[in-house]
Amino acid sequence: MSNSKILANSVDVYYGSKQALFGISMDIKEKEVTALIGPSGCGKSTFLRCINRMNDLIEICKVSGSIKVDNEEIISDKTDVVSLRSKIGMVFQKPNPFPKSIFDNVAYGPTIHGLVDSKNDLEEIVHSSLKKAGLFDEVKDRLNEPGTSLSGGQQQRLCIARAIAVNPEIILMDEPCSALDPIATAIIEELIDELRLNYTIIIVTHSMQQAARVSQKTCFFHLGELIETGETNKIFTNPDNTKTQDYITGRFG
Amino acid sequence: MNNSVAKEKIVSLRKKRSLEDMRFKYYGFTAMCLSLAVLVFLLYTIFSKGYTAFQKTIVLLEVDYNQDVLKLTPDSSDEEMEKGKFFRVKKQAIENFFPDLSKSDIKLVKKLFSINADNEIKDYFLDNPEVINTKQQIWVTAHSDVDQLLKGNSRRDVPEDRRKLNDIQLSYVDQLVEENRVKQVFNNFFFTKADSRHPEIAGVAGSFMGSLFTLFTVFILSFPIAIGASVYLEEFAPKNRITELIEVNISNLAAVPSIVFGLLGLGVLLNVFGLPRSTPLVGGSVLALMTLPTIIIACRASLKAVPPSIKEGALAVGATKTQAVFHHVVPLALPGTLTGTIIGLAQALGETAPLIMIGMIAFIPNIPTGLTEPSAALPVQIYLWVESAERGFQEKSAAAIMVILIFLFMMNAIAVFLRNRFERKW
Numbered sequence: 054m055s056n057s058k059i060l061a062n063s064v065d066v067y068y069g070s071k072q073a074l075f076g077i078s079m080d081i082k083e084k085e086v087t088a089l090i091g092p093s094g095c096g097k098s099t100f101l102r103c104i105n106r107m108n109d110l111i112e113i114c115k116v117s118g119s120i121k122v123d124n125e126e127i128i129s130d131k132t133d134v135v136s137l138r139s140k141i142g143m144v145f146q147k148p149n150p151f152p153k154s155i156f157d158n159v160a161y162g163p164t165i166h167g168l169v170d171s172k173n174d175l176e177e178i179v180h181s182s183l184k185k186a187g188l189f190d191e192v193k194d195r196l197n198e199p200g201t202s203l204s205g206g207q208q209q210r211l212c213i214a215r216a217i218a219v220n221p222e223i224i225l226m227d228e229p230c231s232a233l234d235p236i237a238t239a240i241i242e243e244l245i246d247e248l249r250l251n252y253t254i255i256i257v258t259h260s261m262q263q264a265a266r267v268s269q270k271t272c273f274f275h276l277g278e279l280i281e282t283g284e285t286n287k288i289f290t291n292p293d294n295t296k297t298q299d300y301i302t303g304r305f306g
Numbered sequence: 307m308n309n310s311v312a313k314e315k316i317v318s319l320r321k322k323r324s325l326e327d328m329r330f331k332y333y334g335f336t337a338m339c340l341s342l343a344v345l346v347f348l349l350y351t352i353f354s355k356g357y358t359a360f361q362k363t364i365v366l367l368e369v370d371y372n373q374d375v376l377k378l379t380p381d382s383s384d385e386e387m388e389k390g391k392f393f394r395v396k397k398q399a400i401e402n403f404f405p406d407l408s409k410s411d412i413k414l415v416k417k418l419f420s421i422n423a424d425n426e427i428k429d430y431f432l433d434n435p436e437v438i439n440t441k442q443q444i445w446v447t448a449h450s451d452v453d454q455l456l457k458g459n460s461r462r463d464v465p466e467d468r469r470k471l472n473d474i475q476l477s478y479v480d481q482l483v484e485e486n487r488v489k490q491v492f493n494n495f496f497f498t499k500a501d502s503r504h505p506e507i508a509g510v511a512g513s514f515m516g517s518l519f520t521l522f523t524v525f526i527l528s529f530p531i532a533i534g535a536s537v538y539l540e541e542f543a544p545k546n547r548i549t550e551l552i553e554v555n556i557s558n559l560a561a562v563p564s565i566v567f568g569l570l571g572l573g574v575l576l577n578v579f580g581l582p583r584s585t586p587l588v589g590g591s592v593l594a595l596m597t598l599p600t601i602i603i604a605c606r607a608s609l610k611a612v613p614p615s616i617k618e619g620a621l622a623v624g625a626t627k628t629q630a631v632f633h634h635v636v637p638l639a640l641p642g643t644l645t646g647t648i649i650g651l652a653q654a655l656g657e658t659a660p661l662i663m664i665g666m667i668a669f670i671p672n673i674p675t676g677l678t679e680p681s682a683a684l685p686v687q688i689y690l691w692v693e694s695a696e697r698g699f700q701e702k703s704a705a706a707i708m709v710i711l712i713f714l715f716m717m718n719a720i721a722v723f724l725r726n727r728f729e730r731k732w
Binding site: 105107110112135136138139142143145147149150151152161162165166212215216218219 | 545613614615616618619620621622623624625626629633634638
């Protein structure tokens with residue numbers, strides 16, 4: 054049995070006076086894929102963005118409670134957000150490569166963190182990150198072309214490579230396939246399966262099939278509450294809660 | 307409702323709607339034609355009045371570079387040649403301009419030549435010192451009155467006492483035309499000389515350079531300040547009352563009449579700080595203050611237009627806020643920022659009132675070479691020439707308007723070019 058990587062304890066999130074998350078407690082294991090599912094507006098993305106403090110960007114967002122990553126509290130004013138984010142990579146819903154070359158996209162993270170001393174090192178990191186993201190063979194001849202010239206699925210894998218390049222331990226994925234076609238989706242799903250060996254992955258998804266395919270653990274959110282969490286197999290075959298049952302069988306949401 | 311009745315209603319309404327479409331199309335078309343017609347009329351007026359300023363009249367003069375008259379020898383050094391008595395050879399040349407001139411007629415003939423003729427005779431000699439003791443046929447600039455007469459800008463059928471040239475002078479001019487001793491050539495003085503009391507040698511070079519120095523000052527001052535202010539307001543400022551107040555007041559400042567900024571320059575920059583009057587430094591500072599709000603508003607708009615996902619992407623790989631902003635947001639906003647700045651500069655280029663307040667309306671007969679030298683600016687130069695009584699300045703002012711318009715078009719073209727060249731699509 055693997056260890057706890059992220060431990061959330063009664064996390065409340067408010068947008069202004071509106072409460073978006075109600076006392077979320079969760080235990081996320083190392084080197085597993087955890088899927089967060091639930092209907093739109095249920096707070097799963099909000100929870101995801103608490104883990105790397107992306108919610109800081111939203112001025113009216115207030116987070117309380119406790120989230121511990123490797124036993125370190127991150128919901129605190131003392132948290133070093135920048136190093137937290139270098140430890141926790143994030144892939145967004147819509148592919149958002151920088152309008153720079155493919156190489157520069159991946160190289161940006163290692164460069165600002167000073168992970169490399171020489172041009173060769175940088176090249177190596179970029180190449181290995183692209184390989185890990187399964188993109189290298191497709192782009193190795195055109196690393197100087199803009200990242201935005203790639204197809205949607207390739208762009209998303211570029212973003213994954215960009216996240217991997219700073220050597221994170223956790224990767225957060227916020228509906229990474231919602232803007233992609235089925236083939237690109239399949240490629241990304243395969244990739245997630247491979248990445249699981251080295252990274253702890255949390256993925257928000259609207260597609261229950263996707264959650265069933267890629268994850269080991271599934272958490273079901275509804276109206277800002279965590280309804281049920283458990284082994285993916287169990288959630289999809291024999292959930293404890295009737296709401297979960299209704300949702301996965303398509304009765305609402 | 308009955309199905310066929312509903313269908314009929316839809317059809318009749320559809321007709322009304324398409325009529326509405328047509329009407330609006332024609333309104334728009336008419337409005338566009340109207341504004342185009344006004345523009346064409348304006349340009350035509352300026353061009354038809356001003357194009358003659360690009361030509362000047364020159365007269366053929368036979369100059370005898372006699373060494374005794376010049377008080378020079380063929381062995382004289384360059385410095386001595388500078389001091390040669392060229393006005394004497396000019397005087398001699400004019401006395402012999404027509405055969406058998408009386409003393410009073412010589413005075414009249416002298417007035418057919420520009421005051422600059424001395425210099426032209428001298429320059430010719432300095433360029434070709436070997437012509438000493440020879441007679442040379444030299445084309446020298448004619449007086450503005452002759453120039454205007456030959457261009458048809460001043461009439462000869464008005465009574466003699468209301469004319470610049472009297473009957474005797476007119477007959478001499480006619481004689482020159484007949485003998486082909488007068489012609490019109492490209493007016494290089496207009497582009498190489500500064501302002502002058504004499505229309506035939508007045509040019510826009512001085513005020514053009516003044517405008518360039520002024521715009522340079524505006525750019526140097528306003529661009530960094532505007533970028534700093536807009537980046538701070540857009541990305542770093544806390545969203546509170548004070549920030550809101552500042553934002554509202556920037557918009558208010560953009561609407562403040564320019565002459566108020568001129569008063570500020572007069573009161574603060576000149577009187578309190580004692581900066582040199584009439585200089586591009588002060589003019590540029592005042593115009594920078596005036597254009598800052600405009601540029602800040604444009605900068606903020608282009609910063610806002612950068613998709614937040616780019617910044618998020620940078621933050622998510624662990625960039626600090628400053629890094630995310632300066633590595634990603636600002637470079638992407640730069641084309642829009644530059645465009646806004648150029649449009650602000652174009653606004654500054656055409657501004658007259660604040661420059662008058664800080665004394666850039668002074669008569670400056672030389673071309674400025676620095677920010678702290680007194681100089682004129684193009685719009686003020688136009689204002690000065692329009693006010694002048696001399697007929698020769700009328701075409702000059704129209705021509706100067708052409709120069710400023712071309713300057714503006716070029717700046718706008720650069721803005722459009724930058725926007726098309728560097729704007730990125732997402």
